[in-house]
Amino acid sequence: MLLAQKRIQVDSIIASDPKQLIGPFNTVTLDNQIVQQQSAHYIMLHKPVGVVSATKDDIHQTALDLINTDAYANLHIAGRLDLNTSGLLLLTNDGKWSRALSNPDSEIKKTYLVELENPLCSDYISAFANGMYFSYEDITTKPVHLTIISERVAQVELTQGRYHQIKRMFGRFRNPVTSLHRVSIGDLVLCNNLAPGQYRELTIAELALFR
Ligand code: URA
Numbered sequence: 001m002l003l004a005q006k007r008i009q010v011d012s013i014i015a016s017d018p019k020q021l022i023g024p025f026n027t028v029t030l031d032n033q034i035v036q037q038q039s040a041h042y043i044m045l046h047k048p049v050g051v052v053s054a055t056k057d058d059i060h061q062t063a064l065d066l067i068n069t070d071a072y073a074n075l076h077i078a079g080r081l082d083l084n085t086s087g088l089l090l091l092t093n094d095g096k097w098s099r100a101l102s103n104p105d106s107e108i109k110k111t112y113l114v115e116l117e118n119p120l121c122s123d124y125i126s127a128f129a130n131g132m133y134f135s136y137e138d139i140t141t142k143p144v145h146l147t148i149i150s151e152r153v154a155q156v157e158l159t160q161g162r163y164h165q166i167k168r169m170f171g172r173f174r175n176p177v178t179s180l181h182r183v184s185i186g187d188l189v190l191c192n193n194l195a196p197g198q199y200r201e202l203t204i205a206e207l208a209l210f211r
Helices: 095-102 123-130 165-171 204-208
Strands: 008-010 028-030 033-036 042-047 076-078 085-092 110-116 145-150 153-158 177-185 199-201
Touching (some): 085 095, 123 145
Parallel strands (some): 085 177
Antiparallel strands (some): 028 033, 110 153
């Protein structure tokens, strides 16, 4: 009825097809009054250690507590980091985008800098590349690329994200992780200018890295 009367517009175009799909970021008006309008936001946050990757928490400060939610409503986290891990965390209000990013089959590479209590040796490289069996999940981890940066610092590239995966993998060598920092997700690198706790919107070029 409303369609036949040409009273509904989607993104300023009169809607006539009852099967037209409306997404969360289409602007919909009825009699020129807005009934739905929301912009998509994609944010990179430099997550500090001690901040929980959640929208609500009774004990710890959350990633969302760091964001001005007057400017950015309905954000959620796209891919968690542990409480004591710092680095690149993405937030968005676009559920389709975050689902694609967190889909285990997408195999998007995530790069971490890891500091360890004890010295590394070349055995780590092959053990990480060969995968490790996690009995709790009954899986063998996918090949992980490990580069030794210095005696106690490694760079690790994961294409999956099992619970505490990096700490558990170094745990096999009885080598505790003393610091864990996510540097990049896919080709998107955490901006150097963002101090821990700071954030900014992704640029169009950065967003295109995920398409
Ligand atoms: N592996 C971990 O152990 N912790 C993280 O936060 C990410 C990967």
